[in-house]
Amino acid sequence: MDLKDIKAIIDLMKKNSITEFEMEKEGFKIRLKRGVNGTLTVTPTEDGQAMAYPIQSSAPVAALMPASLQASPPVVSSEIEITSPMVGTFYRAPSPESAPYVDVGADLNSETVVCIIEAMKVMNEIKSEVKGVISQVLAENGKPVEFGQPLFKVRPA
Amino acid sequence: MFEKILVANRGEIAVRIIRACKELDIRTVAVYSEVDANSMHVQLADEAICIGKGPSAESYLRIDRIVSAAEITDVDAIHPGYGFLAENAHFADVCENCNIRFIGPSSRAMNALENKAVSRVLAKKANVPPPPGSDGVVEDEQEALATAKKVGYPVMIKAIAGGGGKGMRMAHNDISLRKEYYLTRNEAEKAFGNSGVYIEKFIENSHHVEFQILGDNRGKIIHLGERDCSIQRRNQKVVEETPSPLLENKFRDLRKKMGKAAIRIAEVAQYTNAGTVEFIVDDKGQFYFLEVNKRIQVEHPITEEVTGVDLVQQQILIAMGDELRIGDIQFRGHAIECRINAEDPFDDFRPCPGRIEMYYPPGGRGIRVDSHVYAGYTVPSNYDSMLGKLIAYGKDRREAMDKMSRALGEFMITGIKTTIPFEQAILQDPNFRRGVYTTAFVEQLLGGARRELIEDRA
Numbered sequence: 001m002d003l004k005d006i007k008a009i010i011d012l013m014k015k016n017s018i019t020e021f022e023m024e025k026e027g028f029k030i031r032l033k034r035g036v037n038g039t040l041t042v043t044p045t046e047d048g049q050a051m052a053y054p055i056q057s058s059a060p061v062a063a064l065m066p067a068s069l070q071a072s073p074p075v076v077s078s079e080i081e082i083t084s085p086m087v088g089t090f091y092r093a094p095s096p097e098s099a100p101y102v103d104v105g106a107d108l109n110s111e112t113v114v115c116i117i118e119a120m121k122v123m124n125e126i127k128s129e130v131k132g133v134i135s136q137v138l139a140e141n142g143k144p145v146e147f148g149q150p151l152f153k154v155r156p157a
Numbered sequence: 158m159f160e161k162i163l164v165a166n167r168g169e170i171a172v173r174i175i176r177a178c179k180e181l182d183i184r185t186v187a188v189y190s191e192v193d194a195n196s197m198h199v200q201l202a203d204e205a206i207c208i209g210k211g212p213s214a215e216s217y218l219r220i221d222r223i224v225s226a227a228e229i230t231d232v233d234a235i236h237p238g239y240g241f242l243a244e245n246a247h248f249a250d251v252c253e254n255c256n257i258r259f260i261g262p263s264s265r266a267m268n269a270l271e272n273k274a275v276s277r278v279l280a281k282k283a284n285v286p287p288p289p290g291s292d293g294v295v296e297d298e299q300e301a302l303a304t305a306k307k308v309g310y311p312v313m314i315k316a317i318a319g320g321g322g323k324g325m326r327m328a329h330n331d332i333s334l335r336k337e338y339y340l341t342r343n344e345a346e347k348a349f350g351n352s353g354v355y356i357e358k359f360i361e362n363s364h365h366v367e368f369q370i371l372g373d374n375r376g377k378i379i380h381l382g383e384r385d386c387s388i389q390r391r392n393q394k395v396v397e398e399t400p401s402p403l404l405e406n407k408f409r410d411l412r413k414k415m416g417k418a419a420i421r422i423a424e425v426a427q428y429t430n431a432g433t434v435e436f437i438v439d440d441k442g443q444f445y446f447l448e449v450n451k452r453i454q455v456e457h458p459i460t461e462e463v464t465g466v467d468l469v470q471q472q473i474l475i476a477m478g479d480e481l482r483i484g485d486i487q488f489r490g491h492a493i494e495c496r497i498n499a500e501d502p503f504d505d506f507r508p509c510p511g512r513i514e515m516y517y518p519p520g521g522r523g524i525r526v527d528s529h530v531y532a533g534y535t536v537p538s539n540y541d542s543m544l545g546k547l548i549a550y551g552k553d554r555r556e557a558m559d560k561m562s563r564a565l566g567e568f569m570i571t572g573i574k575t576t577i578p579f580e581q582a583i584l585q586d587p588n589f590r591r592g593v594y595t596t597a598f599v600e601q602l603l604g605g606a607r608r609e610l611i612e613d614r615a
Contacts, residue, residue: 087208087225119225120255144229146207147222148191 006030079135081150082128088119090139090151100141102152106134114152117145132156159183159233159477162260164198165223166238169529169545170453171198174236177469186230188223190216192537197529204230211539217241220248227257234258234476236469240321240541243452246271260476262372262430262451269426270449272317274355280446283425285418287446288437290357301338301356302331308358314338316345317353320450322392324348327359360439362595364403365389365447367435368419369460370428371471373481378423380416381464381486384433384456388583390506390599395576396583397456398493399463402554402592408442415444422449431457431472440595455546458527459492462550491557492550495565495580497528499542502579510538514572519564523550523557536573544575554592558584 013021013034022031084090092100092115102114108128116123136153139145163186164174175185175198187202192211199205206226209216216222218241227235235252237243237260246267252259261267270276274294277287289308294317295301305312305328314337316324326341328334338354346352365386372378385401386394404412419434426449433454435447457468464486475481500506516532528545530536536544549564551557562584568577586602588594 087206087222087229089229119221120228144206146226147209147216148207 006032079153079155080130080132081138082114082126082130082152082154084117084139084145084147084149084151085126086117086119086124087146088117088124088144090141090143090145091116091118091123092137092141094123102134104134104137108132108134108154115139126151128154130154130156159258159473161186161203161230161232162473163188163223163227163230163232163235163257164202164238165217165235166241166243167193167196167198167217167529167540169527169543170238170455171196172201172529173527174238174469175201177467177473180467181470181473183473186226186232188217188226190539192539195534197531197534206230211537213241213539220245220251223248224251224255224257227252228255232257234260234473236260236472237452239452239454244320244450258476260430260472262428262432266426266428267451270428270451272351272353273315273319273448274317274353276448277355277446279425280422283418283421285422285446288357288360291355293355294353295338295356298335298338301334304356305331305334308356310334311359313357313359314341314354315357316341316349316351317355318349318351319345320349322389322394325392360437360445362440362597363387364401364438364595365394365435366401366404366415366438366444367433367450367454368416369454369457369468370419370423370432370434371468371475371481371483372423372429372432373475374429374478375480376424376427377481378420378428379481379483379486380419381460381466381468382488383412383415384459386456387594387596388589388598389596390603394456394496395599396493396495396580396589397459398491398554398557399459400488400491403438405554406592408438411438411442411444418444418446422446430475431468455496455543456494458525458546458548459494462492462525462548463488463490465489490550490552491554492548493557493561494546494548495561495583496546496576497544497568497570497580498576499536499544499573500576501574502576504574506576506579508538508542509574510536510542511573512536513570515569516571517567517569518545519547519567521560521564523560524548524564525550530570544570558590 009021019034109131110129112128113125114128115126117126132154134152135155139151161184162178164171165188178185185202187199187205188208189196189199189205190209190211208222208226209219235257242248246264249259249264280287291304295304311327311329314326324345326337328337341354342352366383367386368383369381370378382399383401384397384399386397388396415436422434431453433450436444437447438444453472461468466483499509501509512535513530513532518526525548526545530544547564549557549561551560565577565581583589
């Protein structure tokens with residue numbers, strides 16, 4: 001089960017007004033519960049901690065999931081984030097056939113183009129503006145992003 | 158039917174629009190600046206998109222980011238509220254070019270009433286003259302002096318691109334005119350990006366009476382009665398009411414005349430959607446055209462209470478292409494509105510942004526509160542100081558005033574200073590209670606009364 005599946009389940013729950021969903025398979029168990037006021041409680045059995053998130057925000061659900069479900073490295077406090085300077089759609093590569101501009105481990109200087117944000121049919125190349133190495137890709141390819149939304153985590157040089 | 162609307166505004170009007178949408182079963186998208194992340198309109202909307210940093214120029218005025226937010230959330234229409242981009246014809250054009258309906262007048266109508274100077278000319282064409290003054294923009298000091306000589310002092314120098322009572326100064330003689338002319342032009346350039354000004358005779362003992370209009374896309378235009386907004390402090394409205402005591406008690410035949418004049422002006426401008434035609438009435442019952450506000454206004458609730466018409470919903474229905482179906486408007490009762498601001502009336506109305514500790518709004522029969530604030534909310538310093546509007550409705554003026562006084566007494570907001578004590582003093586003032594007041598009312602009240610008097614009445 002990966003993040004896409006969980007997000008798809010959450011969307012289905014919302015669409016069909018389902019408040020509780022529980023699933024167990026291959027040593028992995030998850031329980032999702034929608035609160036009356038629109039909060040979502042996620043209870044993965046791994047760390048047994050229930051966390052509630054408001055689902056009003058339009059930020060991709062990926063950003064709301066606890067770190068243990070993302071199968072990503074733990075947060076390092078000295079890392080900085082590259083945030084979106086505009087509102088639009090996030091693309092990791094110049095075209096659907098090309099390779100992404102950058103990936104985890106890529107070296108950045110301030111002029112490195114890290115992604116495209118498409119706004120009103122204009123493709124805007126977004127520059128890194130920081131020196132370092134990409135440690136995490138936070139935004140999802142092809143998904144909308146808002147102003148200030150974290151796109152990448154960078155270990156500064 | 159629209160399925161989704163983006164609200165390109167904030168504060169109480171964004172909440173108002175979201176409410177209208179919810180009742181029509183239309184989903185909503187809020188846009189917000191970083192400092193508005195905890196604002197009520199963000200909580201109430203179905204989706205929310207952050208569009209920039211606190212300053213309006215970096216967020217609520219960013220046409221590119223707002224339209225981009227509208228595209229990624231796939232909305233059918235945008236409601237611009239009031240202020241910000243509500244009367245920006247370029248914004249309306251960009252929306253339409255991106256296949257997003259703009260809930261407001263067409264850009265043609267906006268251009269016909271593009272600025273106050275142009276509107277004055279249009280009004281003359283519609284046989285509704287403005288106060289005597291310059292024909293259009295006053296290009297230089299010589300022209301200013303000549304105009305003032307022609308109409309007689311005192312005169313008002315007004316920015317053509319001004320709005321919300323801002324960008325106007327008065328001159329009593331040639332010497333002050335020279336000074337105020339340049340000051341107004343400089344301020345206008347900074348505040349509105351347009352230094353054009355016109356000059357108009359200052360009407361003494363005047364009353365500000367405006368008419369609400371609605372026009373559909375088929376050319377049908379109606380008016381929904383007047384609002385008396387003479388209670389102003391430095392050209393900012395404080396208390397509004399309908400019907401106007403002046404028209405009710407002194408000049409009964411004016412309502413019909415002014416209503417017709419308002420419709421005539423709207424027809425010449427080929428106006429669509431909601432708008433307000435503002436007039437100045439002097440003590441002899443002579444009325445003059447002031448300007449047209451091409452948007453929903455702050456004080457729209459009092460018209461809603463006495464007519465039973467939801468103006469914001471009408472805006473949405475008109476934008477969807479519906480024809481005006483409200484027919485014969487019935488006027489019942491009396492409604493008063495007080496604008497509650499985060500300002501200290503005892504310290505020259507200094508704005509007091511800050512954290513609201515306790516918030517208890519009034520209730521009961523005939524009381525309506527249109528507000529976005531709550532206990533624990535921090536009023537940001539980047540925007541206007543309005544916390545909300547308190548509206549009282551009664552079967553007649555006496556009952557509306559009694560309810561308003563009661564409601565003001567119950568309204569508890571702690572942690573910041575508010576104008577509630579000031580409004581309580583207004584409601585207790587004998588001239589206000591008699592319904593006899595002009596646009597000089599607030600100045601007289603504040604000038605004459607000592608602090609203790611206001612505190613006493615509060």
